[in-house]
Amino acid sequence: MKVLLVNSFDAKGGASIAAMRLHQSLNKENVENQFLVQFKLSDNPEVLSETNFFIIFLNKILSKLDALIGRILLKDVNNYSAAFLSSINIVNKINKLNPDIVHLHWTCNGMLSIEDIPKIQAPILWTMHDNWVFSDGCHNMSLCKNHQEETNKCSKYINYIHKRKMKAFGKKADIYFLSLSSWLHALALKSTLIGNRKNYHLPNPIDIKVYSPIQQSIARKNFNLQIDKKIILFGALNASSDKNKGLHLLFDVISKFKDDEIEVVVFGDNKPLAYQNFKFHNFGKIDNEQTLNLLLNAGNALVIPSLQENFSNLILEGLSASIPVVAFDVGGNKDLILHKENGYLAKPFNADDLKRGIDWILGHESSRALKEHARNSVLLRFDSKKVAKDYVQLYESILKN
Secondary structure (H helix, E strand, C coil), X not given: CEEEEEEEECCCCHHHHHHHHHHHHHHHCCCEEEEEEXXXXXXXXXXXXXXXXXXXXXXXXXXXXXXXXXXXXXXXXXXXXXXCCCCCCHHHHHHHCCCCEEEEXXXXXXXXXXXXXXXXXXXXEEEECCCHHHCCCECCHHHCCCEECCCCEECCHHHHHHHHHHHHHHCCCCEEEEECCHHHHHHHHHCCCCCCCCEEECCCCECCCCCXXXXXXXXHHHCCCCCCCCEEEEECCCCCCCHHHCHHHHHHHHCCCCCCCCXXXXXXXXXXXXXXXXXXXXXXXXXXXXXXXXXXXXXXXXXXCCXXXXXXXXXXXXXXXXXXXXXXXXXXXXXXXXXXXXXXXXXXXXXXXXXXXXXHHXXXXXXXXXXXXXXXXXXXXXXXXXXXXXHHHHHHHHHHC
């Protein structure tokens, strides 16, 4: 069996992290697989991408043009993809690699057009990292002003994207859809686009040896953080510009503490954050997993104030590192956070309850037991070895259809 993983990037965004981890997990299980991307940002020799500089240049233009269409239609390039354009010869590349199964991940950004999907010859398994596959173009339907909850459709004229998807999916009998969370799986089953197709539910894997417990004092000394302080962690890419990251709610929560009661460690974005007189430690973007694991171990609690999450890599990383997590009870968070066992699920968008969750962790009578619960919740369900075997079984069942 030969599997081809396909994603727009290899080292940018949550989908690329998830796809890379699956690629590495399959390698460890001796499953023949390749990883093809639109734009290669790492120096990983295992990742396949276009090597002709002129074609790379043209693909970048096509990517920007596809984003521009979204900006023109809805003035929201961050939450909307039209998928009109595709990278040069991308379908030919996929077909020439001759995989037994093509495992698509996040393919917007001008990598694959909707019309490209039925041109792929091998059976397709499509992991949905957000709502886009079954929406009328928006990635996060909860942030879309035009999305109508009762009909699960777009109220604007762009519902022709729905029609384009319906036509393309109708031409491809051997296409299967995979949700990472039970929340997204339920939405997919209700979808008029894919609800009547084969839908599966599997999580992302994580390497429990990379994300593992380290003595807190050692981690703090490494980053020059005070040993005796209560430290909460916040990590997000584009936190100041992406409303979904919930930065405004984080600030609201922090304001409810005394100035010297907590310190905040921020990572993931190169734009420093600050709020009133509170002590912020900004570490910017962290590309090295060992460094990220070390930083996670420096905290008492990881706070995720996102308005919507599908299957958060960061929550998974934090729990694997034995760090309890506080987040809103939205999306797929309840698949990861077991309320008052390995973390706290706050009432959606209620800053007071989010603070209660932080207080519950910081004041827990046995922080050691809480950390053990966090770690064990990952070992039992999301260890890369177990999850990789589940994916192999799924691939095999698809090929038998």
